Amino acid sequence: MKQKGLGRGLDAIFGSDPIDVKLKPMSEMAEIDIADIIPNPTQPRTQFDEEALDELADSIRQLGVIQPVTVKRTDGGKYIIISGERRWRAAQRADLKSLPAYIREVDDENLHAMALVENIQRQDLNAIEIALGMQRLIDECHLTQDALSEKVGKKRSSVSNYLRLLKLPDEVQLALKEGLISMGHAKAIAGAPAEQQLRVLKRCVKKGLSVRQAEELVRMLSETPAQPAQPEEEEYPESYSRLVELLEPCFSQEISIKRTKNGGGRIVIGFSDDKDIERFIERFSQRS
Incomplete structure (x- = not known):
């Protein structure tokens, strides 16, 4: 299922500052050892398609890394991935030793937001991963829903809909x-x-x-008015489903099986009128 992008995208994170101010955080590009690159601990994506990674690795072996990853330099001399973790993982499978990378200077709040927006725009994060990413931004960066909607370029109603999923x-x-x-x-x-x-x-x-x-x-x-709590619907053996499948061609109406606590039960066959009964008899006669 294809996910929609997040409105204004990464521009929403840096606002409407003059272009030279926006470009400052991405003014440096370098070839970085893969061993010095680490994944973002706040990466909203939790699942990676193994087959897709293998295909990307094959492409990298043949063509190299066409699009640089984007990273943030840490105090310990390592580089945290902002965008491009799939490329980094695939490059490791392709046995590359280094990667071209843009080095950006961003604070933690914008690091989280950039990772969330980039992932949603470029790949198929599922809705729960999006919701968890948004909740993490709210919790760790102390954002209101209004501020978050501005940060990621989404309507406030959309943000609310995602966050509601976490209450399910x-x-x-x-x-x-x-x-x-x-x-x-x-x-x-x-x-x-x-x-x-x-x-x-x-x-x-x-x-x-x-x-x-x-x-x-x-x-x-x-x-519907509130009813007294009903017992959870019982899971019947697979043979019950097979019986229903065998009966359906004969009756073409709703068929249900109800089992009692002592192991007995009844098979209920719905019909619309007397003509259905005649049709049932005719079908059985043809089978005998």
């Missing part, structure tokens, strides 16, 4: 992180009553609901 149950966050649901699904789930959010998640994943269908489900749940 862990199961919902994991499903979003692994691509089982989209940001739209997660926003819909966030609008459901807290006790119903996992139920909505299960319906979205099992039934393959669209975002609109998820929103409609949440609306219905929100309008």
